[in-house]
Amino acid sequence: MSIKYVHTNIIAKNWRSLCDFYITVFDCKPLLPERNLSGEWLDNLTKINNCKIKGMHLALPGYEDGPTLEIFSYEPENTNTHIKSLNSIGLAHTAFHVDDVSGILDKLINNGGKIHGELVSNNYGKLGILTVAYASDPEGNFIEIQNWSNN
Numbered sequence: 001m002s003i004k005y006v007h008t009n010i011i012a013k014n015w016r017s018l019c020d021f022y023i024t025v026f027d028c029k030p031l032l033p034e035r036n037l038s039g040e041w042l043d044n045l046t047k048i049n050n051c052k053i054k055g056m057h058l059a060l061p062g063y064e065d066g067p068t069l070e071i072f073s074y075e076p077e078n079t080n081t082h083i084k085s086l087n088s089i090g091l092a093h094t095a096f097h098v099d100d101v102s103g104i105l106d107k108l109i110n111n112g113g114k115i116h117g118e119l120v121s122n123n124y125g126k127l128g129i130l131t132v133a134y135a136s137d138p139e140g141n142f143i144e145i146q147n148w149s150n151n
Contacts, residue, residue, distance in 0.1 A: 005067050006067055006068070007057065007067055007068040007069065007070045008067070008068075008069055008070065008094060009070040009071075009072060010069065010070070010071050010072075010094075010141055011072055011073070011074060012055070012071050012072065012073050012139055013073065013077070013139055014073065014139075015054060015055040015056065015071050015072055015073040017138065018071050018137060018138065018139055019055075019056050019058060019071050021111055021112065021113070021137050021138055022058055022069060022071070022137070023058065024107075024111050025104065025107050025108050025111050025113065026060075026061055026096050026104075027061045028058035028059060028060060028061060028069060029058060029059040030056055030057075030058060030059075031056065031057040031058060031059050031068060032056075034054070034055070034056050035053060035054060035055050035056065035057075035072065036052075036053075036054050037051075037052070037053040037054075038050075038051065038052045038053070048074070048076065050075075050076070051074065051075070051076075052074070052075040053072050053073070053074055053075075054072065054073050055070065055071050055072035055073060056070075056071060057069070057070050057071075058070075058071065061096070062097075069094065093134070093141075093142035093143060093144050094141070094142075094143050094144070095143070095144035095145075095146060096143065096144070096145055096146070097146055097147060097148065098145055098146070098147055099147065100147070101119060101131045101132065101133055101145050101146065101147050102119060104145050105119065105133055105135060105145060108135050108137075108143070108145070109135075111138070112137075112138035113135050113136055113137050113138060113143070114135060114136050115133055115134070115135045116133075116134040116135060116136060116142070117133065117134050118133070119131070119132075119133040120132060120133070127148070128148045128149055128150050129148070129149050129150075130146060130147070130148055131146065131147045131149070132144060132145065132146040132147075133145050
């Protein structure tokens with residue numbers, strides 16, 4: 001049996017705007033074609049009547065043919081945040097390894113994101129030094145920005 005990780009999905013209020021954020025801040029690359037999905041097959045798959053999905057896959061930095069970030073918007077949108085479903089907004093967090101955590105945080109903030117907590121460093125001994133911060137994109141999805149360096 002072969003298993004391969006293929007993508008992480010974010011359900012966005014505005015998929016185009018959120019794609020632009022990840023393209024600008026984290027150098028993700030659009031992978032065409034854009035998705036514009038609907039039909040009985042999709043209703044059957046999602047169990048959402050008259051379901052429409054629009055969005056795009058983004059190539060993650062450091063990967064050419066590897067897992068993607070899939071950003072979609074659903075119609076109808078699930079606005080009840082207490083009940084998780086396929087068209088609920090959000091995920092736990094997405095992590096990016098970067099050369100300059102502070103520089104990417106500045107770029108993130110300048111493009112509508114927010115920092116949560118503080119930028120911190122922790123020495124993990126043989127594993128190295130982790131410099132890390134939690135932030136969020138303009139729609140409130142959490143992002144971990146990290147750098148591992150040798151002692």
